[in-house]
Amino acid sequence: MTQPTLYDQILDFANRADPWPLYEQLRTRPVWAEEDGTFVVSRYRDIYALMHDPRLSSDPNNLLPEFADKLPPAEGPGGMAPAFIRTDPPRHDVLRRTVMRQFGPPHRPDRIDKLTPKLSAVVAELIDKIAGKPEADLVDEVAYPFPVAVISELLGVPAEDQATFGGWVDPIVNALTRPTPEQLQERNDAMQQLSHYMLELAQRRRTQPGDDMISGFVTDDGPDGRLEGGDLLSTLILLLIAGHETTVNLITNGWLTLQRHPDQLQRLRTEPRFAIRMVEELLRYEPSVHILPLRTAVDDIEIGDATVRKGHPIAVMLASGNRDAECIPDADRFDPDRPDNVHLSFAGGIHYCLGAPLARLEAQIALTQLAKRLQNPRLVADPPPYRPSPILRGPIHLRIAYDAVLPA
Ligand code: HEM
Numbered sequence: 001m002t003q004p005t006l007y008d009q010i011l012d013f014a015n016r017a018d019p020w021p022l023y024e025q026l027r028t029r030p031v032w033a034e035e036d037g038t039f040v041v042s043r044y045r046d047i048y049a050l051m052h053d054p055r056l057s058s059d060p061n062n063l064l065p066e067f068a069d070k071l072p073p074a075e076g077p078g079g080m081a082p083a084f085i086r087t088d089p090p091r092h093d094v095l096r097r098t099v100m101r102q103f104g105p106p107h108r109p110d111r112i113d114k115l116t117p118k119l120s121a122v123v124a125e126l127i128d129k130i131a132g133k134p135e136a137d138l139v140d141e142v143a144y145p146f147p148v149a150v151i152s153e154l155l156g157v158p159a160e161d162q163a164t165f166g167g168w169v170d171p172i173v174n175a176l177t178r179p180t181p182e183q184l185q186e187r188n189d190a191m192q193q194l195s196h197y198m199l200e201l202a203q204r205r206r207t208q209p210g211d212d213m214i215s216g217f218v219t220d221d222g223p224d225g226r227l228e229g230g231d232l233l234s235t236l237i238l239l240l241i242a243g244h245e246t247t248v249n250l251i252t253n254g255w256l257t258l259q260r261h262p263d264q265l266q267r268l269r270t271e272p273r274f275a276i277r278m279v280e281e282l283l284r285y286e287p288s289v290h291i292l293p294l295r296t297a298v299d300d301i302e303i304g305d306a307t308v309r310k311g312h313p314i315a316v317m318l319a320s321g322n323r324d325a326e327c328i329p330d331a332d333r334f335d336p337d338r339p340d341n342v343h344l345s346f347a348g349g350i351h352y353c354l355g356a357p358l359a360r361l362e363a364q365i366a367l368t369q370l371a372k373r374l375q376n377p378r379l380v381a382d383p384p385p386y387r388p389s390p391i392l393r394g395p396i397h398l399r400i401a402y403d404a405v406l407p408a
Pocket of ligand 1: 246345350352359
């Protein structure tokens with residue numbers, strides 16, 4: 001039997017709670033060529049350069065057939081209509097531009113800021129629900145319901161439909177990595193119902209538009225036209241999924257880190273605006289997305305003395321890059337006061353996370369409210385149990401005990 005490689009060990013669930021020493025070993029070489037054909041890239045500078053290299057493709061159709069055939073059905077070219085996260089220019093840029101017109105500057109500079117009162121109200125209500133109990137699970141009771149409520153609001157899903165809508169999102173998110181056949185079936189059923197609902201909602205918004213993103217997509221007269229049919233659906237589903245488990249993990253990894261650094265938790269209670277730089281450091285120190293596992297190269301790419309070969313899968317180790325002491329001083333220290341925070345947690349280049357401003361705001365609001373309202377919070381288990389995925393890494397449950405919950 002062959003010895004497990006470092007990359008095998010990182011994927012192994014046994015190392016989920018503490019992958020950091022393995023990443024450090026990975027960084028001793030610029031590239032690791034795995035027996036299955038994957039190239040693993042883990043140093044900060046190399047990742048940064050790759051993210052900005054036009055030879056790096058996000059389109060699974062550029063994988064050689066022997067690799068494309070092994071993709072899980074939810075990710076492969078035969079799966080969902082390719083959302084723009086899985087496309088290259090020029091198609092990627094057209095779709096991304098169309099979405100940005102409804103999401104942020106210059107056309108909608110106020111879209112995210114205007115959400116602040118709504119975000120605060122949603123979190124306050126979720127925390128109210130855990131008052132009166134001695135313990136709660138921050139994943140199930142606060143972090144998990146939060147992003148669905150927020151994206152429903154942004155897209156313009158009517159309040160009375162939001163519970164049903166959230167029910168369709170769960171099976172889709174659950175089937176993201178290595179789904180069982182049952183999970184895949186549940187995902188397909190949910191996707192069908194969600195698609196039907198979305199197309200009907202889009203039809204209503206065409207004739208009675210509101211101030212929401214779906215109305216914007218279907219009535220926009222911008223240079224690239226409106227989002228319609230398959231493009232509309234795949235984009236809506238991308239917006240739902242991309243901001244879900246990522247945000248859940250940021251909030252729960254964040255709370256875990258704050259409990260392990262009580263001095264910083266205390267600052268969150270008392271220092272106005274501390275949340276901004278604290279969340280930035282959390283993104284670096286405990287990122288939600290550890291690996292981009294599905295990139296490939298449209299041409300051979302030299303990295304150091306190695307060659308990443310055209311058509312092979314490339315595993316881009318974002319979390320490892322964030323702890324690379326070559327570029328980030330004292331990288332293993334959680335230090336919200338660092339003068340420059342140049343983390344890779346939202347990736348980089350043309351696929352840089354579109355939802356980053358929203359994700360930051362959600363985490364700032366959720367963590368500040370938790371810090372201010374929970375009296376004497378304690379972790380019930382440290383480390384907590386983790387989700388299976390090595391890619392979207394975070395606790396599957398985060399039980400905390402507290403003496404009381406203060407009013408909002
Ligand atoms: C902590 C929260 C989040 C993290 C860590 C995160 C991280 C990332 C990363 C690493 C990528 C690059 C993926 C790739 O290139 O394959 C990405 C892309 C993307 N994210 Fe996020 N994300 C977060 C929240 C959100 C939210 C809230 C939304 C939407 C409302 C969102 C929407 C997107 C979209 C649409 C893309 C694709 C961009 C493109 O391909 O041009 N994300 N995100």
